[in-house]
Amino acid sequence: MQIVNKKIILGVTGSISAYKAAELIRLLRKSNFFVQVVMTQSAKEFISPITLQALSGNPVLENMWEPSEGNGMEHINLSRTADLIVIAPASANFMAKLANGMADDLLSNLCLARNCPLLIAPAMNLEMWNNPATQRNLKLLEKDGVLLSGPDIGEQACGEYGLGRLIELEDLMLDIKKYTSNALLKDKKILISAGGTIEKIDPARAITNLSSGLMGIALAEAAYVLGADVTLIKGNCSVNVSKSIKQIEAINHAEMQKVIEKHIQVNDIYISAAAISDYIPKLSGHKLKKDQEALQLELHKSEDILKKIGINKANFIVGFAAESENLVENAKKKLKSKNLDLIVGNLIDDSMNKRDAKTIIISKNGEVIDLDKKNKNLLAFDILSYINDAYSGDKLGEFIGRL
Ligand SMILES: Cc1cc2nc3c(=O)[nH]c(=O)nc-3n(C[C@H](O)[C@H](O)[C@H](O)COP(=O)(O)O)c2cc1C
Structure with a gap:
């Protein structure tokens, strides 16, 4: 703002x-x-x-x-x-x-x-x-x-x-x-998930991803500033969150699913900015020994939480797509296959684990908006303004600049 x-x-x-x-x-x-x-x-x-x-x-x-x-x-x-x-x-x-x-x-x-x-x-x-x-x-x-x-x-x-x-x-x-602030999101209940997840391999080891949680946390703090009633579902994040934000910790896929499914019904908007594991390793009950030259991990596809929610949805859902290439095409595919209302896309090299991000926003009816590269704390206000437009049934960006 x-x-x-x-x-x-x-x-x-x-x-x-x-x-x-x-x-x-x-x-x-x-x-x-x-x-x-x-x-x-x-x-x-x-x-x-x-x-x-x-x-x-x-x-x-x-x-x-x-x-x-x-x-x-x-x-x-x-x-x-x-x-x-x-x-x-x-x-x-x-x-x-x-x-x-x-x-x-x-x-x-x-x-x-x-x-x-x-x-x-x-x-x-x-x-x-x-x-x-x-x-x-x-x-x-x-x-x-x-x-x-x-x-x-x-x-x-x-x-x-x-x-x-x-x-x-x-x-x-x-x-x-x-x-x-102009309290743009007053009276709206917004659920946001942020950060990566950690899936255990054995009692001492785990696999995770490079999500810092910065974008999701910036969105939660910006939504708070704009007067929303915000709940943050916090995965593995490398940054702190203001104590003023209501937050629930969910560190792996199973916890994320449980918390998201529990809270989604009472919220108007769900913004899925967390990077939740797509594959989960088979958990070994004891510490794996390093006596082999090569080790193969068995990974199982996890349930696609966003897709499940999208298909059964009762509220407004915003997804994020972090892609290595063909951003618009891949983001559009994700928007459609998961029945989302809006998707925010970014190239991994431009945004992941970085303070700034360069993003696009795609609406359900195919409008594509290119946002300037910005610090995530500022970008969060622009993204929320577009979300509010789409939620209110307005053309994207009609009221941009009002924050
Ligand atoms: C060393 C010292 C520290 C103080 N710290 C506080 C404090 O943290 N909170 C508080 O309410 N009063 C504190 N007081 C008392 C207030 O300074 C005192 O009530 C004063 O009349 C307040 O005046 P004011 O409200 O007009 O500023 C402290 C007093 C002293 C001597």
Whole structure:
């Protein structure tokens, strides 16, 4: 998704994790957001406004009573031009103020006077988080429509372990993108499979393939950003997935089949981006000895999960074709033989195990769209836009550019 003209007000409050605001600003700028930082007095004890000013490229605001800061009505005006206010980190004290409609500094005033959504990313000691007062405030905030990102469980600055850590910044970024996106896939349930499978030969050895899972994971994260209810079926992947994505692990053909068949009926769209073994070795109960010069493995054809689903289908199915040659011809054949609604094709040398991919998309009625070579994270948004067109019965690409 290309972020164009999106403005974030980043409120930084007095938590030990305020230093992470510096990295968050860097990530926001890298994704093209305009960032206006507003700090509380306590936040300034943890990190210097100069640092945040330099990183955001804008003067940091902190004082309601400073005539030099705008036209004197900043406490109201600031949110008028913002797409989202993000409070990260949000202290327990600031949550309490928000929940009770208090307005005794610039940040709390502009939250109260806002006419844009407000997202908070709490960060505090686990006892502060679990305290009934904080939990009561949280409920009030959620009831008032305030959006929540995190907190995470983990090691805390105080040395304790538990719930209350600031959410990982990459996960917070996904939520910020989600709440500033056009929510193209809102109300859609999407199931995506990603990665390779591992089939055991003996207790110690296995065969697998070179799928990294990058494309499927990029699709899952992009669908999340576009507001879909996403479930990722995760095979053997070489990259991490945001914790915000609902995920189920399925490491071999049998597990993939079980999980896909269990979840497909409750989803509107299934995107099959996983590379699932076509052949499964006969499993030896003991470790094979290396006393022969040549070893022959017995492989059995596995059931074609996508074909089975395509034939009995009740929902919209998107396949992937990774080919060595004759891409259009082979992808069209696969689309037809598996009764798919759409297929995304790529040449293995262009895409497999790579950050970028060059793909084509073919619809059921034979339209072929050539997509530019792109980073898979960006490409995922284009692919989802085409999927949405085809799902909605539109001509492919009719609304491209709307993301
Ligand atoms: C060293 C230190 C670390 C703190 N860390 C946190 C924290 O992580 N989360 C939190 O809610 N409060 C934390 N506090 C307490 C807040 O800074 C305090 O409640 C402050 O009044 C918050 O002000 P603000 O909400 O206006 O920014 C910490 C205080 C100190 C002295």
